[in-house]
Amino acid sequence: MSLKSLYLLFPSLTNPHDATRSALARATTCFPHVRSSFTAYPPKRVRYKCRSESPITATTTESTVDGEREMAESVDTGKLRDEFLKVLRSRRSGEVPLSVETAELVTKPLYQEASTPLFSEAMASCPKADVEKLKDLLKEENLHLITEAGEQGRLPVLIVSLKEESDRKRPAVVFLHSTNKCKEWLRPLLEAYASRGYIAIAIDSRYHGERASHITTYKDALISAWKKGDTMPFIFDTVWDLIKLADYLTGRKDIDPTRIGITGESLGGMHAWFAAFADTRYSVVAPIIGVQSFGWAVENDKWQARVDSIKPVFEEARIDLGKSVIDKEVVKKASYISHFVWDRIAPGLASEFDSPYTVPAIAPRPLLILNGAEDPRCPVAGLEVPNSSARKAWENAQCLEYFKFKAQLGIGHQMTPEMVKEASDCPNPVEQVVSESGMEESVDADKLRSEFLKVLRSRRSGGVPLAVEPAKPVTNPLYQEVSPPTFSEAMASCPKANIENLNELLQEENLYLITEAGEQGRLPVLFISMKEESDRKRPAVVFLHSTTNCKEWLRPLLEAYASRGYIAIAIDSRYHGERASCITTYENALVSAWKKGDTMPFIYDTVWDLMKLADYLTERKDIDPTRIGITGESLGGMHAWFAAFADTRYSVVAPIIGVQGFGWAVENDKWQARVNSIKPVFEEARDNLGKSEIDREVVWDKIAPGLASEFDAPYSIPAIAPRPLLILNAAKDQRCPIAGLEVPNSRVHKAYEDAQSVDNFKLIVQPRIWHQMTPETVKQASDWFDKYLMQ
Numbered sequence: 001m002s003l004k005s006l007y008l009l010f011p012s013l014t015n016p017h018d019a020t021r022s023a024l025a026r027a028t029t030c031f032p033h034v035r036s037s038f039t040a041y042p043p044k045r046v047r048y049k050c051r052s053e054s055p056i057t058a059t060t061t062e063s064t065v066d067g068e069r070e071m072a073e074s075v076d077t078g079k080l081r082d083e084f085l086k087v088l089r090s091r092r093s094g095e096v097p098l099s100v101e102t103a104e105l106v107t108k109p110l111y112q113e114a115s116t117p118l119f120s121e122a123m124a125s126c127p128k129a130d131v132e133k134l135k136d137l138l139k140e141e142n143l144h145l146i147t148e149a150g151e152q153g154r155l156p157v158l159i160v161s162l163k164e165e166s167d168r169k170r171p172a173v174v175f176l177h178s179t180n181k182c183k184e185w186l187r188p189l190l191e192a193y194a195s196r197g198y199i200a201i202a203i204d205s206r207y208h209g210e211r212a213s214h215i216t217t218y219k220d221a222l223i224s225a226w227k228k229g230d231t232m233p234f235i236f237d238t239v240w241d242l243i244k245l246a247d248y249l250t251g252r253k254d255i256d257p258t259r260i261g262i263t264g265e266s267l268g269g270m271h272a273w274f275a276a277f278a279d280t281r282y283s284v285v286a287p288i289i290g291v292q293s294f295g296w297a298v299e300n301d302k303w304q305a306r307v308d309s310i311k312p313v314f315e316e317a318r319i320d321l322g323k324s325v326i327d328k329e330v331v332k333k334a335s336y337i338s339h340f341v342w343d344r345i346a347p348g349l350a351s352e353f354d355s356p357y358t359v360p361a362i363a364p365r366p367l368l369i370l371n372g373a374e375d376p377r378c379p380v381a382g383l384e385v386p387n388s389s390a391r392k393a394w395e396n397a398q399c400l401e402y403f404k405f406k407a408q409l410g411i412g413h414q415m416t417p418e419m420v421k422e423a424s425d426c427p428n429p430v431e432q433v434v435s436e437s438g439m440e441e442s443v444d445a446d447k448l449r450s451e452f453l454k455v456l457r458s459r460r461s462g463g464v465p466l467a468v469e470p471a472k473p474v475t476n477p478l479y480q481e482v483s484p485p486t487f488s489e490a491m492a493s494c495p496k497a498n499i500e501n502l503n504e505l506l507q508e509e510n511l512y513l514i515t516e517a518g519e520q521g522r523l524p525v526l527f528i529s530m531k532e533e534s535d536r537k538r539p540a541v542v543f544l545h546s547t548t549n550c551k552e553w554l555r556p557l558l559e560a561y562a563s564r565g566y567i568a569i570a571i572d573s574r575y576h577g578e579r580a581s582c583i584t585t586y587e588n589a590l591v592s593a594w595k596k597g598d599t600m601p602f603i604y605d606t607v608w609d610l611m612k613l614a615d616y617l618t619e620r621k622d623i624d625p626t627r628i629g630i631t632g633e634s635l636g637g638m639h640a641w642f643a644a645f646a647d648t649r650y651s652v653v654a655p656i657i658g659v660q661g662f663g664w665a666v667e668n669d670k671w672q673a674r675v676n677s678i679k680p681v682f683e684e685a686r687d688n689l690g691k692s693e694i695d696r697e698v699v700w701d702k703i704a705p706g707l708a709s710e711f712d713a714p715y716s717i718p719a720i721a722p723r724p725l726l727i728l729n730a731a732k733d734q735r736c737p738i739a740g741l742e743v744p745n746s747r748v749h750k751a752y753e754d755a756q757s758v759d760n761f762k763l764i765v766q767p768r769i770w771h772q773m774t775p776e777t778v779k780q781a782s783d784w785f786d787k788y789l790m791q
Helices: 004-009 023-027 066-073 077-090 183-195 217-228 236-251 267-278 294-299 304-309 311-320 328-332 341-345 380-396 417-425 445-458 551-563 585-596 604-617 635-646 662-667 672-677 679-688 738-754 775-789
Strands: 099-102 138-146 154-162 170-176 199-203 255-265 284-288 367-372 403-408 467-470 506-514 522-530 538-544 567-571 623-633 652-656 725-730 761-766
Touching (some): 077 267, 154 183, 154 236, 170 267, 217 341, 236 267, 284 417, 538 551, 538 604, 538 635, 538 775, 551 775, 623 635, 738 761
Parallel strands (some): 284 367, 538 567, 538 623, 623 652, 652 725, 725 761
Antiparallel strands (some): 099 138
């Protein structure tokens, strides 16, 4: 059972003696070993400069100004927490002793939406113990906690757990719903966690569920808070309730007070974040699509999506400020009192209590932040400073493994099954930056490259001096497909210079490079460039085709790049094009490699050719040897990736739908789509191994040694730094699963940071696209080469 979590791995994180203290006393306590010396309070609001998108989703950013980061890291967390509690107390309707009342089961929960939601795939996917007649074994409690005077001081609580006769204390997790929903919506999560031994708890946040009377209750409360400034319905009032809830939970006989987790979705994620900041009794924290920087969004004009989620209050502010539209001033400033709109409804939310200060204050407790990489409400770019400051806080506490920030690629403002699983699983909220093979993150790139070259040399048919032979144009290229392809919209869309009679101005060369002895050591090369009389050295780009295609298929790209001043080059990869004799040549070569282990037709042999090609290109009088780019699609993307890893003369790199984690796919049972792309070799392996079906038995190491281990993406991709690298993938690509790029992406980002060239790395994942090169990816690769090669 995993959150293996609270139940087994985290019992020592909270001092059991501390658990008996009151909520407010505990909330002002700071862990001594993570406390920074106090340098400034209240913290000045971090003023961000918007540079680019997030490193995790699309674009890496520049290093944040040191002063901004230092300010976020120099806050006294104990004092900050104390000030936050003062703000919470400032708008209480009246403090009363905590009391408990029994309540009835809610049979018709109120959802403040036009259409009542019926099903959540994400919640339904939550891991559940395999228990027969689970419903019969669950028990449910409904109660109200009185957290303060007044109507909204009545906190509805739903508790689901397994019936047990023993008196043992169990771990608990508090679940918090999103805007307009209620605690009953969370029942699938409650039951799933309860099946695994947790006491699962949900509440109605302020002005939701039992605390609402109609579908505009929450909206009305926000508007009232703007007009009167006497309540804080956005986040803060519910955080007060959660402090009181912690008072109650830590006093229950069936709950271990040192093992109480908290999580939530969207608004619930914000509640979890701030509750964990305010009250250290929440010992493990996993906010989902909730953590963001409100101040950064205002400063960088990225506030619109968040504002739209609670638009009525901003519409009211717009009217009160005499504005015709909601703009930055409405969000940021109420002119007659010079206060932020956020500060009116949640004082300090966009300044001293924003994420750069409050997220690090959760250290050293385990914190897993789960966001969508393309979430406009929680822009990942705005978390650069919070993430950096949080890492520093956990490093100072000597428990960096307890912090993890994960942005799911290709996902907007949505809780996904993957997020639910990760929150459920997190044995440590950070992966120990160690791969399945046990290799550490800090790999010596030169040493790794040297080892890779040894592997390439180990299966050469015979070393020969590089030689060049003339060749003729191929008029009937061989495609290893039943129906040869005829047109590619993506390639046809490639940017082209507006030149009349372009074809008459282009020149073509066909030649063979002899890269090693034997039939496959004859490398067919196609060059296309503009006819020029000058002797100037031009930039070059090497293009690599996908499986079963050939260099001639790439002609639209070659001509487009040539029109813009490049020397455009394409080759036939091993056992393709002129190097194939029939439509099964490549399949046959793969099967032979499995049986004999004497060649490496999958990726590696072609990488050897590309190193020899670099020898040739760097000596040509018309090519600038410092400006040679490389790109390719699918198999060609893999060739580009590994060639750039092996040979630093490829100075700009843009693999398209090729980069993936081979080892990750095997370990996570996501290998099927990639295997199906070269299925004959795996069928042969199945038969040779005496199996009835294809499984994950080691095949990669026989046909491409180290591909799923020491030369896999987590190690070879960072070795490309600091050269410009653009990885173009598709969000739904089953052959290159985006989830498998989490560790490679993290490591490559660090490699570029260490090289002080973070602008040189970018990962773009195109939403809703499968294994397909699109006009968008062609344009992005084209722009990337123009940026770095046409200077």
